[in-house]
Amino acid sequence: MPLFSGPSPSDAPLVDAARAGDREAFAELVRRHHARVLGLCRSLLGSNEAAEDAAQDVFLKAYESLGGFRGSSAFSTWLYRIASNRCLDLRRSAARARQDSLEALIEARGDDLYRLLGRAPDASAGPEAADLVRRVLAALPEDYRSILWLREVEGFTYDELTLALDCSLDAVKSRLRRARAELEDRLRHFLGPGRV
Amino acid sequence: MNHDEMRERIALLGDAELPGSERRALEAHLAVCQDCRAARERWKKVASALAAAAQPPTPAETERFVGRVMARLPDPAPVPAPFLAPAFWRLPALGVAFAAALFLLTLGRRETVSTRSLLLADGSGGAALQSLLSDDTPLGFEAP
Numbered sequence: 001m002p003l004f005s006g007p008s009p010s011d012a013p014l015v016d017a018a019r020a021g022d023r024e025a026f027a028e029l030v031r032r033h034h035a036r037v038l039g040l041c042r043s044l045l046g047s048n049e050a051a052e053d054a055a056q057d058v059f060l061k062a063y064e065s066l067g068g069f070r071g072s073s074a075f076s077t078w079l080y081r082i083a084s085n086r087c088l089d090l091r092r093s094a095a096r097a098r099q100d101s102l103e104a105l106i107e108a109r110g111d112d113l114y115r116l117l118g119r120a121p122d123a124s125a126g127p128e129a130a131d132l133v134r135r136v137l138a139a140l141p142e143d144y145r146s147i148l149w150l151r152e153v154e155g156f157t158y159d160e161l162t163l164a165l166d167c168s169l170d171a172v173k174s175r176l177r178r179a180r181a182e183l184e185d186r187l188r189h190f191l192g193p194g195r196v
Numbered sequence: 197m198n199h200d201e202m203r204e205r206i207a208l209l210g211d212a213e214l215p216g217s218e219r220r221a222l223e224a225h226l227a228v229c230q231d232c233r234a235a236r237e238r239w240k241k242v243a244s245a246l247a248a249a250a251q252p253p254t255p256a257e258t259e260r261f262v263g264r265v266m267a268r269l270p271d272p273a274p275v276p277a278p279f280l281a282p283a284f285w286r287l288p289a290l291g292v293a294f295a296a297a298l299f300l301l302t303l304g305r306r307e308t309v310s311t312r313s314l315l316l317a318d319g320s321g322g323a324a325l326q327s328l329l330s331d332d333t334p335l336g337f338e339a340p
Contacts (some may be wrong), residue, residue: 133249152246180207191238
């Protein structure tokens with residue numbers, strides 16, 4: 001479910017005020033978009049700490065570049081582009097951490113996976129759930145991992161996905177369908193009858 | 197849609213964006229297909245597990261984040277005195293005021309200085325000039 005419901009107030013007046021030097025207006029923009037930008041960074045970086053640092057960088061860059069924002073797109077769209085570029089830069093420069101294969105993860109934490117997948121839908125999953133899900137998704141191709149995290153964990157709508165991933169609605173639907181099928185297939189041993 | 201196409205789209209039933217017509221078609225298929233009903237239940241478990249990983253920031257966490265971002269913003273640059281600022285005009289304004297005071301001071305003199313007396317002051321006006329000037333021609337300055 002999306003984190004925000006109903007129409008959100010326009011950012012345009014705050015952007016104009018921030019451009020004119022009103023720092024409190026910019027603080028309000030940060031407040032409004034913090035969750036979404038942090039979620040996008042988490043989907044691309046796979047670490048809470050790295051995502052937090054990257055999200056700060058994103059807003060700092062946005063502040064410095066306000067003068068160049070022409071308003072031809074929504075402020076959130078422009079912010080998502082900055083976030084994507086920042087995260088891609090960080091991934092290019094950082095040494096790639098070894099990612100466990102799903103098989104290795106299942107071997108190491110199979111019981112945890114059974115519990116996570118077998119719990120009642122509204123039951124709490126504990127603080128380790130986020131880490132386990134992140135490890136499961138890390139075993140998927142990158143484009144599947146990011147869209148599943150954005151959609152299923154962060155609750156991005158289809159429209160928000162088109163902006164965050166810079167692709168068409170049809171591409172979002174297609175990628176989401178393939179990503180879900182891939183994940184379900186990889187977890188089939190935990191989902192079959194008699195397992196959960 | 198055939199069965200395989202329906203099967204591929206089962207997970208969409210959890211999406212609010214699914215068009216009503218497609219939702220009804222999928223639900224009608226589920227009513228008669230046990231395989232797809234089982235697939236639907238499997239996906240619901242996966243979706244629930246993924247949603248359990250959500251950690252949206254609390255309002256307090258967002259406020260701390262805002263504070264960290266604002267602390268990193270560059271200090272506002274000193275604003276140069278714009279052209280229309282009062283300080284910019286101070287010196288010229290004083291000059292104009294001085295000139296105006298001088299003008300008014302001079303203007304306040306009532307004594308009329310006639311052209312005749314100006315021309316004849318040093319005795320160089322000559323008889324011809326005297327005949328031309330028939331009256332005191334005020335030059336506009338009057339001594340109080």
